[in-house]
Amino acid sequence: MFRRNLPVIGAMLASLAAIGVAALIAWNQLNQASAGISGARTNGEAVIAPGISLGGPFALQNHAGQTVTEADFAGQFMLLHFGFTNCPDVCPTELGNMAAAIDILGDRNPAFAEAVVPIFITIDPARDTQDIVGDYASAFHPRMIGLTGPPEAIDAVAKHYRVYYSQGKPSEDGFYLMNHTSFVYLVGPENEFVSMFHSGTAADDIADALERYVRKTEATS
Numbered sequence: 001m002f003r004r005n006l007p008v009i010g011a012m013l014a015s016l017a018a019i020g021v022a023a024l025i026a027w028n029q030l031n032q033a034s035a036g037i038s039g040a041r042t043n044g045e046a047v048i049a050p051g052i053s054l055g056g057p058f059a060l061q062n063h064a065g066q067t068v069t070e071a072d073f074a075g076q077f078m079l080l081h082f083g084f085t086n087c088p089d090v091c092p093t094e095l096g097n098m099a100a101a102i103d104i105l106g107d108r109n110p111a112f113a114e115a116v117v118p119i120f121i122t123i124d125p126a127r128d129t130q131d132i133v134g135d136y137a138s139a140f141h142p143r144m145i146g147l148t149g150p151p152e153a154i155d156a157v158a159k160h161y162r163v164y165y166s167q168g169k170p171s172e173d174g175f176y177l178m179n180h181t182s183f184v185y186l187v188g189p190e191n192e193f194v195s196m197f198h199s200g201t202a203a204d205d206i207a208d209a210l211e212r213y214v215r216k217t218e219a220t221s
């Protein structure tokens with residue numbers, strides 16, 4: 001009986017796998033389209049769709065409860081990631097890559113690395129308090145700043161960067177995950193959007209791009 005059903009089970013598994021792959025592709029395309037992205041360069045930098053503008057002002061709180069805005073980083077680059085501290089894999093990977101990219105850049109040119117501030121902004125402000133987000137960020141890199149704020153402030157900055165997020169279904173103990181787009185953004189010295197990197201871009205590739213953009217700014221300023 002079971003043996004006779006094997007081809008059926010096989011076909012079912014194959015179609016389930018196909019649905020899974022199709023869902024993953026659809027999710028990625030939706031992510032990219034909603035983020036204003038129309039492709040990727042080989043170094044992980046996203047190609048932004050025409051007419052899309054990204055970035056903007058923000059007012060959030062750091063670990064000490066001080067209000068931090070884009071003006072605090074005038075003259076520096078911001079390397080930004082949005083996520084949540086309970087993220088099981090994507091956020092730690094991205095933040096690790098950002099931290100490693102800063103260190104790689106620092107080995108090549110310490111002044112260039114100093115010109116880039118790595119920043120983590122939570123999209124889960126209900127759980128990620130100032131202390132939590134600050135400790136989390138500085139665990140990845142001593143210069144990484146963790147920011148949180150009231151839900152409206154998080155919403156506003158997420159909208160500027162076309163970051164989409166939603167709360168997952170809580171388990172019985174109330175624990176939940178957040179769904180979120182996970183690009184890494186590079187913002188220039190005048191708070192202008194410079195570039196963004198796809199999730200999973202290698203630290204070396206981010207470092208190369210940082211070096212190129214920082215050098216370009218140094219040359220023109």
Ligand code: NI
Pocket residue numbers: 083084087088089090091092180182
């Ligand atoms: Ni995440």
